[in-house]
Structures are given as structure tokens and as C-alpha cells.
Amino acid sequence: MYARPRRARMLLVLLLLASITVITIDFREGQSGPVAQLQRVSVAAFGPLQRGVSAVVRPVGAFFSGIGQIGRLRADNRRLTAEVEQLQSEERTYQDAIGENQRLRGTLGMAARCGCKTVGALVVARSGSNFQWSVTIDAGSSRGIASGMPVLDADGLVGRVSQVTAGYATVTLLDDPASGVAASLARTKGPGIVKGAAEAGLQFEPVQAGTDVRPGDEVVTRGYQGGVFPAGLPIGMVARVDPAGAASLVPTVTLRPYANLGTIDVVAVVVSQPKAPSRPRSGQRPQPQAGPAMAATSASGGGR
Amino acid sequence: MRRLLVLGAVIVAGLLLESTVLAAWRLAGARPDVLVIAVVAVAMGAGPVEGASFGFCAGLIADLLFGQSQSVGVSALVYTAIGFAVGALRTYVTSSGAWVHLALAAAASLASVWLAGLVLRVFDQSSWGYVARTGLLAAAANLLLTPLVYPLVRRLVARTAPAPTTVMFP
Numbered sequence: 001m002y003a004r005p006r007r008a009r010m011l012l013v014l015l016l017l018a019s020i021t022v023i024t025i026d027f028r029e030g031q032s033g034p035v036a037q038l039q040r041v042s043v044a045a046f047g048p049l050q051r052g053v054s055a056v057v058r059p060v061g062a063f064f065s066g067i068g069q070i071g072r073l074r075a076d077n078r079r080l081t082a083e084v085e086q087l088q089s090e091e092r093t094y095q096d097a098i099g100e101n102q103r104l105r106g107t108l109g110m111a112a113r114c115g116c117k118t119v120g121a122l123v124v125a126r127s128g129s130n131f132q133w134s135v136t137i138d139a140g141s142s143r144g145i146a147s148g149m150p151v152l153d154a155d156g157l158v159g160r161v162s163q164v165t166a167g168y169a170t171v172t173l174l175d176d177p178a179s180g181v182a183a184s185l186a187r188t189k190g191p192g193i194v195k196g197a198a199e200a201g202l203q204f205e206p207v208q209a210g211t212d213v214r215p216g217d218e219v220v221t222r223g224y225q226g227g228v229f230p231a232g233l234p235i236g237m238v239a240r241v242d243p244a245g246a247a248s249l250v251p252t253v254t255l256r257p258y259a260n261l262g263t264i265d266v267v268a269v270v271v272s273q274p275k276a277p278s279r280p281r282s283g284q285r286p287q288p289q290a291g292p293a294m295a296a297t298s299a300s301g302g303g304r
Numbered sequence: 305m306r307r308l309l310v311l312g313a314v315i316v317a318g319l320l321l322e323s324t325v326l327a328a329w330r331l332a333g334a335r336p337d338v339l340v341i342a343v344v345a346v347a348m349g350a351g352p353v354e355g356a357s358f359g360f361c362a363g364l365i366a367d368l369l370f371g372q373s374q375s376v377g378v379s380a381l382v383y384t385a386i387g388f389a390v391g392a393l394r395t396y397v398t399s400s401g402a403w404v405h406l407a408l409a410a411a412a413s414l415a416s417v418w419l420a421g422l423v424l425r426v427f428d429q430s431s432w433g434y435v436a437r438t439g440l441l442a443a444a445a446n447l448l449l450t451p452l453v454y455p456l457v458r459r460l461v462a463r464t465a466p467a468p469t470t471v472m473f474p
Contacts, residue, residue, distance in 0.1 A: 012356050019380040038368050043369065053325065054324045126327035129335070130420075130438050134370065199433075199438075262328075
């Protein structure tokens with residue numbers, strides 16, 4: 001109670017200092033520090049719970065909109081309603097399964113195109129914070145996943161693995177401000193970095209001033225020696241180019257990601273690259289317009 | 305002991321709600337924040353000491369679960385401050401009108417996003433425009449959730465009160 005304001009104030013100062021200490025340790029130690037270790041523990045502890053809740057919630061996404069209708073129904077058609085509801089819920093589950101199947105196929109196609117070995121996973125939870133853009137997936141180190149690996153869905157790159165536990169992993173999405181991916185323009189091969197810009201989506205920062213970039217250009221990942229990212233994975237399309245001005249030497253390039261980062265649910269984690277680095281054997285050069293990705297986009301778009 | 309367990313369960317339930325059921329629900333891009341409503345409810349029911357402690361624990365676990373590099377601890381800091389502030393303010397809240405509690409929850413939600421944004425700005429991980437807009441939207445989203453979450457947590461706090469204290473109107 002407020003009878004002992006000094007004790008309360010002491011506690012406040014103590015807790016605030018503790019918070020600042022945690023922030024400092026996390027900032028300094030990064031992935032290897034005790035805070036990151038605690039993060040892995042909490043992801044591992046919450047993973048099964050989130051998976052359970054997601055499994056219950058996912059097929060009945062339309063539940064809330066159904067409540068209004070139920071309220072208006074009369075008692076004498078209760079039985080019929082129940083029947084209809086059951087059928088509807090089965091239908092939703094069915095649609096959900098079909099959609100999931102399509103997205104899985106698309107994701108497989110995407111993985112096959114880069115010739116990489118991938119591990120499939122389902123999204124079991126999303127970040128609840130307004131300042132983090134991440135998802136938790138139901139596959140972890142026991143299936144070969146490690147921190148830093150690229151994550152794809154049927155439409156393109158979605159992000160990279162940031163935390164790994166035995167059974168679950170956290171994926172930092174492309175639009176998180178902490179995210180940065182080496183990329184290049186498909187048309188001119190101009191190198192750059194794709195950075196997350198939260199509300200503004202993605203931004204492509206060309207490495208060289210004077211890089212030729214126009215709206216509609218495709219941006220793909222750039223493989224480099226020692227890197228975990230295979231080359232040629234589609235990231236997005238240039239939506240807007242604001243020319244270089246007094247503030248910066250390079251133009252501000254806004255990207256529209258191919259993957260819908262807000263609704264992803266089936267992903268593939270690239271666990272190893274093809275033997276011959278960054279160049280598949282056949283004539284299939286990294287060309288993001290190639291069939292499977294686009295086909296999957298329209299298919300999954302229609303399925304929902 | 306029972307109170308600790310109940311408040312722990314509130315944190316776990318809040319985090320599960322946020323990351324699964326409410327994950328897809330956004331108000332013009334902003335996510336609601338169940339935990340900050342719970343922090344306000346605990347602080348109003350039990351005062352600044354428990355408010356700040358509950359806020360710290362809730363924030364730290366949320367940070368560990370959702371946080372990326374360079375941001376763990378930020379929510380703990382913010383929720384601690386909010387728990388303490390609300391707990392200290394409660395002696396001045398004499399009206400038991402629902403709108404007072406609603407306004408308090410909304411103001412705390414706004415303060416929570418703005419404070420977190422301010423701290424993250426130091427690490428260059430957010431922009432002023434985004435923080436300003438998201439704060440208002442998150443507060444609006446939380447206004448809708450407060451009637452569901454707030455009375456429940458208040459009741460849990462009152463029911464698990466350790467000693468016969470003055471039970472305030474929920």
C-alpha cells in the first residue's frame with residue numbers, strides 16, 4: 001500500500017535499474033549473451049502453448065464474425081443452425097487445408113528453384129509488440145535449423161532465423177528495422193542492401209551512387225562467399241524511387257515485398273545451399289519472373 | 305503464493321492471446337496490448353509496489369519472447385514505470401465511474417507505446433511518425449479490449465488479496 005512511499009520508490013529505482021541493465025547486457029552481448037540464452041528458454045517454453053492455441057484458433061478464424069449471426073437466431077432452428085455451423089466449420093477446415101497444401105507446394109517450388117535443401121515449418125505465433133516484426137515457427141535445431149538461415153514462403157524471401165531452440169525458432173521478418181539482407185537488382189545486377197523500415201515496408205539501399213534503379217525492377221538476394229544466403233531468391237519489386245538529394249547520395253528506393261509478411265503461415269527454411277555456389281547447373285539463371293512463384297501467388301490469392 | 309501464481313497465469317495468458325488469437329487483429333496497423341491493460345488493473349487494485357513489480361515481470365517476459373536483438377528490457381522498463389505511476393495515481397482516483405478506468409487504461413497504453421518508442425529511438429529502431437501514430441491507434445485498440453480484460457484482472461487481484469485490506473470498487 002501507499003503507507004510506505006520510500007519502500008515503493010526504492011523498488012521503482014531498483015526495477016528501472018534492472019531493466020536498464022538488461023537492455024545494456026542485451027545490446028553489448030548480442031546473440032551469445034545471457035539475455036539471448038534466456039530468450040531461447042522463453043521461446044522454447046511458450047512454443048508448445050502457442051502451437052496448441054494456434055491449432056485451435058486457425059481453422060475458425062471467422063469465429064468472431066459468426067457471433068453476431070448466432071445472436072439473431074431463434075430457438076426453433078437451433079438444430080439446423082448447429083448443423084450448418086458444423087458444415088461451415090468443416091468447410092473452413094477443408095479450405096484451410098487446401099490453402100495450406102497450395103502454399104506448401106509453392107514453398108517447395110521456390111526451394112526447388114534455388115536448388116537448396118530446405119526444412120518446412122508452420123508459423124505458430126507472431127510478435128505481439130508494435131516494435132518487433134517476427135514470427136515463431138515449429139521447427140528448430142533438431143531439424144538442422146541455425147541462426148541466420150534464410151526463410152522463404154511460396155512468394156519469396158520472408159526473413160531470417162534469429163533465435164533457435166530444439167523445437168522452435170524465431171524468424172525476424174524483412175520489415176523489422178533490425179533486418180538487413182544483401183541484395184541486387186535483377187536487371188542491372190546493381191548491389192545493395194534491403195532493410196526493414198517498419199511502417200514503410202522495405203527499402204533497398206544501393207551500394208553505389210548512380211545505380212540505375214526504376215519502379216518495377218525486381219530485387220533478389222545476392223549470394224556471397226561465406227554467406228548463408230543463396231543468390232537469386234526473389235525479395236520484392238521496386239515500388240517507388242525518390243531521387244538522391246541533399247540528405248543522401250543514393251536514392252531512397254521503396255520495395256513491395258513479394259511475400260505478404262502479415263499473413264505468412266507456411267515457410268521453408270534454407271538449411272544448406274547447392275554444392276556449386278550461387279549458380280544452378282541448368283540454364284535456369286536466377287530469374288524471379290520464372291513460373292512457380294507467380295503461379296503460387298495467384299493460386300494462394302484465389303484460395304483465400 | 306496463490307496470488308503469485310494467479311498473476312503469473314495472467315502474464316502467460318496475456319502473452320498467448322497477443323501472439324496467437326489477437327496476432328492478426330490490427331487497428332490500421334497497430335496491435336493492441338493486453339499486457340498493459342493488465343498492468344493498469346494490477347496497479348489500480350494493489351498499488352505502486354505490486355504494479356511496478358508486475359509490470360517489470362510482464363515486460364521482461366514479453367521482451368524475451370518477442371524481442372529482437374537490442375530491444376530486450378525496453379518493455380520491462382516501460383511497464384515498470386507505468387505500473388508505478390498508475391499505482392501512485394490511484395489514491396487520487398475517487399470516482400468509481402467506468403469511464404475513469406477506461407481513460408486511465410487508454411492513457412497508459414498511449415504512454416506505453418510512446419515511452420517504448422522514445423527508448424527505441426535511441427537505438428535508431430523506430431521513427432517519430434510511426435511512434436506518434438501507433439501510440440494513438442494502440443490506445444484506441446486497447447479501449448476496445450479494456451472492458452473485457454480490465455474487470456477480470458481487477459477481480460482476480462481483489463480475490464487473491466493477501467490480508468483484509470480495503471477492497472476498492474472494481
